[in-house]
Amino acid sequence: MGPPTVGYVTVAATDAAVVTELSGRTAAFESSDVRPQVNGIIRRRFFTEGGLVKQGQKLYEIDPRPYRAALNQAQANLASAQANAEATRIQAQRYKPLADIEAVSKQDYTNSVAQARQAQASVGQTKAALDSARVTLSFTTVPAPISGRIGRSLFTVGALVSASQTEPLAQIQRLDPMFVDIQQSSADILALRRSLAQGGTVPATAKVRLTLEDGSDYGYTGTLEFSEAIVDPQTGTVTLRARFPNPEGLLLPGMFVRAHLAQSINRRAILVPQQAVSRDPKGNATVIVVGPGNKAIQKTVKADRAQGGYWVVTEGLVPGEKVITQGLSKLQQGQPIKPVAADTPERIQPPQAAGKAG
Secondary structure, rough: OOOEEEEEEEEEEEEEEEEEEEEEEEEEEEEEEOOOOOOOEEEOOOOOOOOOOOOOOOOEEOHHHHHHHHHHHHHHHHHHHHHHHHHHHHHHHHHHHHHOOOOHHHHHHHHHHHHHHHHHHHHHHHHHHHHHHHHHHHEEEEEEEEEEEEEEOOOOOOOEOOOOOOOOOOOEEEEEEEEEEEEEEHHHHHHHHHHHHHHOEOOOOOEEEEEEEOOOEEEOOOOOEEEEEOOOOOOEEEEEEEEOOOOOOOOOOOEEEEEEEEEEEEEEEEEHHHHHEEEOOOOEEEEEEOOOOEEEEEEEEEEEEEEEOOOEEEEEEOOOOEEEEEOOOOOOOOOEEEEEEEOOOOOOOOOOOOOOOO
């Protein structure tokens, strides 16, 4: 009986993305509370709950009457101050020639000039008070601080609200695009940085894909925006933030997702067809290669992840080795073999017996 014929592939170093799967939560791209800046009773609401609103759009009206009255009073105070300033200015002008001829004392003239200046300063104060009253009156109209989808109104028409309350009137969230906050352990980040520092691994473009809660793939690809500079002491993780388009509104804040991202590319990886890799009782990955003298040699390799129809081997093989992919059944360590390239149009079959029993 001759040696069995086996098919092999010659392996070579290639680029293989180091893909990591991490858990994450979705978060709104922008989120803002709608809050009152003045005290008063809500007179009207101008939006539909759950609808889209634009930045600056009027949402609520708070009773403006007391603030309009304050504005009118400020306007009247300004007019009074302007009239007083004009009177004191004219008086100071009349005192000047009289003081020159000593018809009035110089002290009286000095006092009149000071009064004119004080009156002019009072005009500036009342103008500022008028501007403040205008601003306060404008706060009785509550606009949308951002564009997005507004939730339910937490206060109804007729409710008394105040600028110091802790609860917002409503909340607006911008849902397109969306953020995904991903948690990665600090140990994994250290391992990645050491791998990059040692060479053979280069940073990858920060593209991220998502698997949703129901196991389906989210159709859009996201980009990694940044990584936090601190480690959460309670969880030992670092937060990575990715940004995803969300035109259909499929992603909602607070959803649990699985993120798949390639943080680096291993340029010394070897791709081995999956049928060539087996596991021993301890779970170690092994392959059989064509050894010296065309003998089968078993090798233990490190193959932690798959890429398509291949295992990514990072340790245990060197470029140029011939890994057996066909005719593996019943091969023994050191057994003589007849190796042929796996793509050779030769039929791979077990050896036939030398003769038939009579």
